[in-house]
């Protein structure tokens with residue numbers, strides 16, 4: 001059985017911490033480097049539900065995409081929800097390790113996993129990493145669809161292939177527009193509109209899109225937008241990451257058992273579609289009928 005320090009060294013090769021953004025908080029949150037590791041759980045969010053799942057599984061290490069503490073803290077008191085997470089982990093000898101923006105830009109990275117879940121052909125990064133001469137690392141991916149689809153068809157296709165959430169997938173733009181090329185970026189991607197427009201793709205799939213940036217993006221260009229649940233766009237990375245660690249474990253003869261949490265930790269838990277619009281509810285003078 002490998003020591004935690006050996007497993008963490010392997011994770012740092014997959015997602016080098018120095019490639020994380022300056023504002024990010026990646027790496028090991030808690031854990032004894034000398035402790036033995038036999039079981040590893042991968043999840044998007046370091047929240048109580050996934051920590052409880054790690055306890056039930058008997059995991060020794062929880063690897064999450066999102067950081068627990070992004071802006072520092074002065075307390076891990078169990079009266080706070082993050083402190084309770086830390087207490088639960090340490091009480092059960094479970095280490096917590098975070099790979100966030102260093103996993104986003106990796107090769108393969110978070111958006112490769114998202115593209116894989118949608119059966120897309122990855123052409124290149126949306127925002128290439130200038131330090132990667134091979135041109136494979138970077139933020140987001142520019143992809144080709146397996147076959148052309150209308151925006152409405154692509155929206156249903158994405159909703160069927162991504163893990164189920166209350167939100168599902170919504171789209172902006174002409175539902176009948178034919179889509180052949182798609183940029184994808186796991187997580188919040190509305191800071192990437194300029195790059196998406198420069199790439200000249202037909203559509204952009206990401207999460208957390210807001211009214212004004214989305215409205216401007218579709219008004220100023222023929223770009224269509226697809227907005228999925230943040231958790232759903234990043235969850236495919238957990239399976240990819242677990243497979244990557246499995247390969248390392250096989251190479252070293254570690255015999256690690258890896259698991260992927262299927263607990264939906266997207267914060268949105270209910271969704272109701274509006275009744276179909278009835279444009280004929282006012283007459284031409286604007287007075288209600």
Ligand SMILES: [Zn+2]
Nearest residue numbers: 187188230234
């Ligand atoms: Zn995220």
